[in-house]
Amino acid sequence: MARSVTGRLIWLFSCILGGLAPCHAEIRETSVWWLPRNVNMFGHEIDFIFYVILWLTGVTAVAVFSVMIYFIVKYRAKPGVPAIHSHGNNALEVIWTTIPVFIFLALAIYGNEQWTQMRLRTPPAEALPVAVVGEQFGWNVRYPGPDGKLAKMSAEKVSKENPFGIDPADPDGRDDFTTYGELVFPVGRPVRLYLSSKDVIHAFYVPEFRLYQDMVPGRVYDFVWFKAEATGHFQLACNQLCGQGHYKMFGKLSVVPETEYEAWAKGKAPATTARTKDSRSTPVALAGR
Amino acid sequence: MSTIAASHVAEAHGHGHEEATGWKKYLWSLDHKIIGLQYLFTSLGFLLVGGALALLLRWQLAYPSTQVMPNGDVGNPISLPFINPQFYNALFTMHATVMVFLVVMPLLIGAFGNYLIPLKIGAGDMAFPLINELSYWFFLVSGAIMLAGFFVAGGAAAGGWTSYAPLSSVAAYNGTKMGQTLWAAGIFINGLASIMGAFNYITTIVNMRAPGMTFFRLPLTVWALFITAFLLLLAVPVLSAAGAMLILDLNFGTSFFNPAKGGQPLLWQHLFWFFGHPEVYIMILPAMGMASDVLSVFSRKPIFGYKAMVFAMIAIGFLGFIVWGHHMFVSGMNLVLSAAFGVSTMVIAVPSAIKTFNWLGTLWGGSIRFTTAMLNALAFVAMFVIGGFSGIFMASTPVNIFVHHTYFIVAHFHYVLFGGSIFAIFASIYTWYPKMFGRMMDETLGKIHFALTFIFFNLCFFPMHNVGLGGMMRRIADPTAYEHLRSLQPINQFITLSAIALGFSQLIFFWNFFRSMKHGQPAGKNPWHATTLEWTVASPPGHGNFAVTPTVYHGPYEYSLPGHARDYVMQNEPPTPESGTGSPTRRPVHAG
Numbered sequence: 074m075a076r077s078v079t080g081r082l083i084w085l086f087s088c089i090l091g092g093l094a095p096c097h098a099e100i101r102e103t104s105v106w107w108l109p110r111n112v113n114m115f116g117h118e119i120d121f122i123f124y125v126i127l128w129l130t131g132v133t134a135v136a137v138f139s140v141m142i143y144f145i146v147k148y149r150a151k152p153g154v155p156a157i158h159s160h161g162n163n164a165l166e167v168i169w170t171t172i173p174v175f176i177f178l179a180l181a182i183y184g185n186e187q188w189t190q191m192r193l194r195t196p197p198a199e200a201l202p203v204a205v206v207g208e209q210f211g212w213n214v215r216y217p218g219p220d221g222k223l224a225k226m227s228a229e230k231v232s233k234e235n236p237f238g239i240d241p242a243d244p245d246g247r248d249d250f251t252t253y254g255e256l257v258f259p260v261g262r263p264v265r266l267y268l269s270s271k272d273v274i275h276a277f278y279v280p281e282f283r284l285y286q287d288m289v290p291g292r293v294y295d296f297v298w299f300k301a302e303a304t305g306h307f308q309l310a311c312n313q314l315c316g317q318g319h320y321k322m323f324g325k326l327s328v329v330p331e332t333e334y335e336a337w338a339k340g341k342a343p344a345t346t347a348r349t350k351d352s353r354s355t356p357v358a359l360a361g362r
Numbered sequence: 363m364s365t366i367a368a369s370h371v372a373e374a375h376g377h378g379h380e381e382a383t384g385w386k387k388y389l390w391s392l393d394h395k396i397i398g399l400q401y402l403f404t405s406l407g408f409l410l411v412g413g414a415l416a417l418l419l420r421w422q423l424a425y426p427s428t429q430v431m432p433n434g435d436v437g438n439p440i441s442l443p444f445i446n447p448q449f450y451n452a453l454f455t456m457h458a459t460v461m462v463f464l465v466v467m468p469l470l471i472g473a474f475g476n477y478l479i480p481l482k483i484g485a486g487d488m489a490f491p492l493i494n495e496l497s498y499w500f501f502l503v504s505g506a507i508m509l510a511g512f513f514v515a516g517g518a519a520a521g522g523w524t525s526y527a528p529l530s531s532v533a534a535y536n537g538t539k540m541g542q543t544l545w546a547a548g549i550f551i552n553g554l555a556s557i558m559g560a561f562n563y564i565t566t567i568v569n570m571r572a573p574g575m576t577f578f579r580l581p582l583t584v585w586a587l588f589i590t591a592f593l594l595l596l597a598v599p600v601l602s603a604a605g606a607m608l609i610l611d612l613n614f615g616t617s618f619f620n621p622a623k624g625g626q627p628l629l630w631q632h633l634f635w636f637f638g639h640p641e642v643y644i645m646i647l648p649a650m651g652m653a654s655d656v657l658s659v660f661s662r663k664p665i666f667g668y669k670a671m672v673f674a675m676i677a678i679g680f681l682g683f684i685v686w687g688h689h690m691f692v693s694g695m696n697l698v699l700s701a702a703f704g705v706s707t708m709v710i711a712v713p714s715a716i717k718t719f720n721w722l723g724t725l726w727g728g729s730i731r732f733t734t735a736m737l738n739a740l741a742f743v744a745m746f747v748i749g750g751f752s753g754i755f756m757a758s759t760p761v762n763i764f765v766h767h768t769y770f771i772v773a774h775f776h777y778v779l780f781g782g783s784i785f786a787i788f789a790s791i792y793t794w795y796p797k798m799f800g801r802m803m804d805e806t807l808g809k810i811h812f813a814l815t816f817i818f819f820n821l822c823f824f825p826m827h828n829v830g831l832g833g834m835m836r837r838i839a840d841p842t843a844y845e846h847l848r849s850l851q852p853i854n855q856f857i858t859l860s861a862i863a864l865g866f867s868q869l870i871f872f873w874n875f876f877r878s879m880k881h882g883q884p885a886g887k888n889p890w891h892a893t894t895l896e897w898t899v900a901s902p903p904g905h906g907n908f909a910v911t912p913t914v915y916h917g918p919y920e921y922s923l924p925g926h927a928r929d930y931v932m933q934n935e936p937p938t939p940e941s942g943t944g945s946p947t948r949r950p951v952h953a954g
C-alpha cells in the first residue's frame with residue numbers, strides 16, 4: 074500500500090527526530106557544549122585569556138545592544154517630533170577611539186607574553202621527544218628507546234620508505250620504536266614534539282590539550298611542547314584538510330602514569346627500519362583504498 | 363581641475379556611446395545601470411547555487427552518509443547516499459568559492475558599485491564603459507568555469523576555498539586535477555574582472571564627480587567603494603598570480619608549492635592571505651558604507667562623525683594589508699612574526715569599533731522609520747558586532763592555538779559575511795530597488811522575510827560557536843567518526859534544520875523581488891526622502907542619468923535641519939539664506 078503524502082512527511086519527520094536519539098547515548102567525558110576539560114599545563118593560560126575576552130566582549134555586547142535597543146525604542150518616529158540635527162562630537166570620537174586602543178593593545182601584549190612562553194621558550198632538557206609525521210591518512214609516530222634520544226630528522230630525507238627522514242646509521246635511532254596512530258604520554262613529564270608530514274599539510278589537534286599545530290611537508294617543527302597534568306584517553310584529530318580521507322584521520326592518544334608508560338614502551342620492539350608492518354598497532358581504515 | 367573636465371564630458375553625455383536597444387540592451391549594454399543589474403541578477407542566481415550547496419553539506423553533517431550506525435549499517439536512514447567524503451569536500455569548497463567570488467563580491471561591488479557610483483557622484487556613466495561591460499562578462503565566464511568543475515572527471519575542486527598547497531597543487535594528493543585547474547582558472551579570470559572594475563571605479567570617482575561634489579561631500583557608500591577599489595587593485599593581482607602558479611604546478615611540471623621538488627607550501631599561504639585578508643575588508647567595507655547611508659536616511663539624521671567614518675575606513679584599508687599573517691599563527695611560520703601580526707590584528711579592531719559607535723550615534727536622537735531596509739541595516743550593525751567580537755578571540759595568539767580551524771571560526775566569518783555583508787545587501791536592495799525598477803518592494807513580505815532570516819540566521823550560526831569550542835573541526839565529512847564529537851551531534855542536527863529554514867525563507871525574498879517588478883507600487887523619484895543625487899532623477903534613471911549635470915551645494919546627510927519645511931536638503935538644492943550650509947568655505951567649484 075502506497076503511503077500518503079502526509080504519511081511520508083510524518084515518517085520523514087520522525088526519522089529526523091529519531092536521528093537525534095542514538096547520539097545522547099555517548100556523552101563526552103566532561104563538557105558538551107563548552108570547552109572540554111583541559112589537561113595541558115599551557116591550557117590554563119589559554120583558558121584564562123579566553124575567559125577574559127569572553128567577559129570583556131560579553132559585557133561590551135550587553136552594553137552596546139542595550140544602548141541600541143534603548144535608542145531604537147526611544148527614537149522611533151513619532152509625529153511632530155523631529156530628529157536632532159547633529160553631525161557628531163569630536164570629544165566622543167576621541168574617547169571611543171582611545172579606550173579600544175588601550176584595551177586591544179593590552180590584549181595583544183598580554184597574549185604575546187603567553188605566546189612567547191608557549192612557543193618560543195626552549196623545552197626542558199628532560200622532555201620526552203616524540204616525532205609525529207602525518208601522511209594521507211594516518212600518523213607515523215616515533216619514540217626514543219632507553220637512551221632517551223630520537224634519531225635526527227631531516228625533512229629532505231623524508232620519503233615513502235623513510236617517513237621520519239632519518240639517517241639509518243644514526244646511533245641515536247637504533248633503539249627508537251614506532252607506532253602507527255597511537256600516542257602514549259607519561260603524565261607530569263614534558264613532551265617535545267617533532268612534527269612533519271610526508272605529503273600534504275596535516276595538523277595535530279587535541280582540544281583537551283588546547284593544541285593545534287600544522288604539520289608542513291618539507292619542514293620539521295620542533296617548538297611544540299607541553300606537559301599533560303592528568304591521565305585520560307583522547308582523540309588526536311587531523312585538523313587541516315588533507316584529502317578525501319581527512320575526516321577519518323584520527324589517532325589514539327593516552328596520558329598514563331609514568332610507570333605505565335615505561336611498561337608500554339618496553340613492550341614495543343625497536344624499529345629495525347623506519348617503519349615496520351607490525352608497528353601498525355592501530356591501523357586506520359583508509360577511505361577509497 | 364578634474365571637475366571641469368568632468369562637467370564638459372558629462373554635458374556631452376560623456377560616455378561616448380549611444381543607448382543600446384532591444385536584446386542588445388541586456389547583453390551588451392555599456393550603460394553602468396544595465397551592467398549593475400546584470401551583476402545583480404547573475405549573483406542572485408549564484409546565491410541560490412551557493413545556498414543549495416550549503417544545505418547539501420549541512421545535511422551531510424547532520425545525517426552523514428558515512429556514519430556507522432549502532433546496528434552496523436553504514437549511513438543514516440535519511441542520509442543522501444551520493445554525498446561521499448570527496449563530494450562533501452567539493453561541496454564546502456565550492457560553497458565558499460561561490461559565495462565569496464560569485465555572490466558577495468559581485469553583489470556589493472559589481473551590482474551596487476556599478477549602479478550607484480555614477481548616480482551618486484553626478485556622472486553620466488563610468489569612465490570606461492566598455493571595460494565595465496567586459497568586467498561583467500569576465501565575471502560570468504569565471505563563474506561558469508568554476509562550476510564546470512562539478513561535471514569533469516574527478517569532480518570539482520575539493521581542497522577548500524583556501525586551496526592550501528601541496529594538496530591543491532599535486533594531482534596525486536587531491537584526485538581532482540581538472541576540477542582544481544578549473545577552480546584556479548576561474549579565480550584568475552574572476553580576478554581580471556575585479557581589476558577592471560577597480561581601476562574603473564577609481565578613475566570615475568577621482569575624475570567624474572559633479573561640480574561641487576568634493577571628496578568630503580561623497581556619500582559613505584562611494585567612499586567605501588573607492589577604498590575597496592584600491593584594496594582590489596592591490597590585492598587581487600596577487601591571487602591571480604597565485605592561481606596561475608597553481609595551474610602551472612598542476613599541469614606543467616613546475617613546483618612552486620611542492621616541497622618534494624623544492625617548493626614551499628607556505629608560499630601559497632602567504633600569497634593567498636596577502637589577498638585573503640584585504641579580501642575580508644573588500645567584502646565588508648561596501649556593506650559598511652551602504653548600511654551607513656541606509657541608517658542615516660531612515661533615522662532622518664546626518665551620519666554621526668562622517669569624517670571619523672571616512673578615516674576609519676581608510677585606516678582599515680591600510681591596516682588590512684598588514685594583518686594577513688593572523689590566518690597563519692599556527693602554520694609554523696616564524697613565531698616572532700606571529701606576535702607582530704597579533705598586534706596589528708588587535709589594532710585593526712579599533713576602526714571597526716569606531717564605526718559601530720558612530721552608527722549608534724546616528725540612531726541617537728533620530729526619528730527612526732522601521733522600513734524593511736532599516737531593519738536589515740540594524741541587523742547588520744548587531745550581527746557585525748557579534749562577528750567582530752568573536753574575531754577578538756582568534757586575534758589573541760594563545761587562544762588561536764585552541765580555536766583555530768574549529769567551528770568557532772566558521773561561526774565568526776558567517777556572522778561577518780552573512781550577518782554583516784548579506785544583511786547590508788538586503789538593506790541595500792530594499793532601499794535602491796525603487797530606483798532600479800521604479801516600483802516599491804512589498805513591505806509586509808519584506809518584514810516577514812527579515813524576521814525569518816534574522817531568527818533562523820542566529821539559530822543556525824550561533825550554536826556553531828559552541829560546537830567549535832567543544833572541539834569540532836571544520837571541513838570534516840562526518841563528525842560522528844570522532845568519539846569526542848558524537849555528543850555534539852544533536853546541535854549539528856539543530857543547526858542543519860535551522861539552515862534549511864533559513865534557506866527556504868529566502869524564497870520569500872525572491873518572490874517579493876520578482877513580483878514587485880510588475881505589481882509594486884510606483885516609486886516616484888524619491889520615495890525615501892533621501893538627499894543624494896540618485897534620488898533627483900527618474901526611477902529608473904534614463905540613459906546618461908542626468909539631463910543637466912547637477913551642481914552640488916551640500917553634504918550627503920543634511921537631514922532634519924532646523925528651520926526647514928522639509929526634513930531633508932537635497933545635495934543639489936541651491937543654498938538659501940536659512941539653510942546655512944552654503945558657506946563660502948564649502949561653496950562648490952563651478953565648471954568653466
